[in-house]
Amino acid sequence: MHKKVIIIGGGTAGLCAAIKLKHFGMDVKVFEKRTKPGEAGAGILIAPNALKALEPFGIADRIIRAGYGKDGIQIVTDKGHKIMKLSVPDEYGNLYSIHREELNLLFYEALPPDTVQYGKECVRIDQDEQHVRISFHDGSEEMGDILIAADGIHSIIRKQLTNKDSYRFAGYTCWRGIVPSSYCTDWKDEFMEIWGAKGRFGIIPLPNKQVYWYAIVNSRKNDARFARYTVNDLENRFGNYREPIPSVLKASRQMTHRDIVDIIPMENFSLHRVLFIGDAAHAFTPNLGQGACQAIEDAVVAAECIRKFSTSLCGVRYAPQEESGGYFQAFLDIWKNYAVG
Numbered sequence: 001m002h003k004k005v006i007i008i009g010g011g012t013a014g015l016c017a018a019i020k021l022k023h024f025g026m027d028v029k030v031f032e033k034r035t036k037p038g039e040a041g042a043g044i045l046i047a048p049n050a051l052k053a054l055e056p057f058g059i060a061d062r063i064i065r066a067g068y069g070k071d072g073i074q075i076v077t078d079k080g081h082k083i084m085k086l087s088v089p090d091e092y093g094n095l096y097s098i099h100r101e102e103l104n105l106l107f108y109e110a111l112p113p114d115t116v117q118y119g120k121e122c123v124r125i126d127q128d129e130q131h132v133r134i135s136f137h138d139g140s141e142e143m144g145d146i147l148i149a150a151d152g153i154h155s156i157i158r159k160q161l162t163n164k165d166s167y168r169f170a171g172y173t174c175w176r177g178i179v180p181s182s183y184c185t186d187w188k189d190e191f192m193e194i195w196g197a198k199g200r201f202g203i204i205p206l207p208n209k210q211v212y213w214y215a216i217v218n219s220r221k222n223d224a225r226f227a228r229y230t231v232n233d234l235e236n237r238f239g240n241y242r243e244p245i246p247s248v249l250k251a252s253r254q255m256t257h258r259d260i261v262d263i264i265p266m267e268n269f270s271l272h273r274v275l276f277i278g279d280a281a282h283a284f285t286p287n288l289g290q291g292a293c294q295a296i297e298d299a300v301v302a303a304e305c306i307r308k309f310s311t312s313l314c315g316v317r318y319a320p321q322e323e324s325g326g327y328f329q330a331f332l333d334i335w336k337n338y339a340v341g
């Protein structure tokens with residue numbers, strides 16, 4: 001029987017799920033509230049587990065060609081003394097840094113042109129024994145058999161279905177930016193994190209002679225003083241850290257800021273016809289650099305499960321709890337095929 005999968009959210013998780021479902025020949029539509037492809041923000045690291053999941057689509061190769069590869073991250077003190085290197089074992093390959101905008105475009109371009117509809121903000125979903133109905137901010141509606149909620153950490157679908165505000169503030173706040181690498185003095189293009197009493201500072205080279213930086217400082221939730229911070233304030237704070245931090249901040253014109261939060265673990269990633277993936281399902285803090293990588297793993301595993309279980313998932317009745325449990329076990333079994341190591 002013809003099954004239609006609706007995906008809400010055209011970020012990493014949503015687009016990757018669409019790529020895999022299209023690959024299986026399934027009818028899939030993505031709805032994204034942004035008005036065009038691309039993603040705001042700075043850089044991102046993609047690790048070998050995500051590349052492995054993307055291998056069958058040729059996308060891993062494109063990330064490798066478009067990214068900047070290194071075999072690990074150096075951790076040093078604010079004075080430049082080495083603490084340790086977090087290395088990726090040789091057999092797994094490199095970590096790749098890439099601009100978020102470029103990564104999102106790369107996924108978007110791997111899909112047939114009419115797959116993603118932009119400027120469509122989901123405001124509510126309703127499900128019954130046959131279908132799931134999605135309502136958008138412009139008054140329009142869409143019907144499908146299965147809904148993949150890939151609408152990120154602030155998922156309104158999670159909020160609606162669990163009836164909970166599930167954020168947990170992590171105790172620190174973060175600024176990010178990008179500068180030309182020509183401004184970086186005394187630095188050998190390493191992926192590097194610098195630890196000191198005034199905070200953590202990350203420097204990651206990007207392709208096209210750019211550098212992505214981030215600064216992390218312990219804080220209170222929604223601290224108004226940090227919300228007002230300018231690049232000058234960061235220069236004052238990190239001015240006595242080792243180069244290239246002072247020169248990177250001096251060269252910075254723009255930056256983004258957000259408190260770091262995760263979410264309370266969900267009891268189930270599937271609620272009847274709705275399956276949560278990526279940050280909508282399990283947003284965590286960025287310390288492992290794995291949020292998008294896990295979103296990619298979710299996407300390909302979820303797509304395989306949907307293909308395998310679409311009959312029971314799209315039956316004439318709600319999947320009862322024990323079926324959801326079986327589905328979750330199958331999810332884990334398929335996931336194991338993608339595990340690195």
Ligand SMILES: Cc1cc2nc3c(=O)[nH]c(=O)nc-3n(C[C@H](O)[C@H](O)[C@H](O)COP(=O)(O)OP(=O)(O)OC[C@H]3O[C@@H](n4cnc5c(N)ncnc54)[C@H](O)[C@@H]3O)c2cc1C
Binds near residue numbers: 009011156176214289
């Ligand atoms: C500081 C920082 C650094 C990080 N660094 C890394 C890293 O190096 N490596 C890594 O793997 N991960 C990293 N992450 C985590 C990573 O950014 C996320 O885990 C990843 O973006 C999750 O992808 P997603 O598709 O689930 O969600 P998102 O990327 O948030 O995408 C959700 C999409 O849904 C859309 N949307 C939301 N609501 C609606 C709605 N109602 N209707 C329609 N569309 C909607 C949004 O516009 C968005 O496009 C970092 C995170 C932070 C905060």
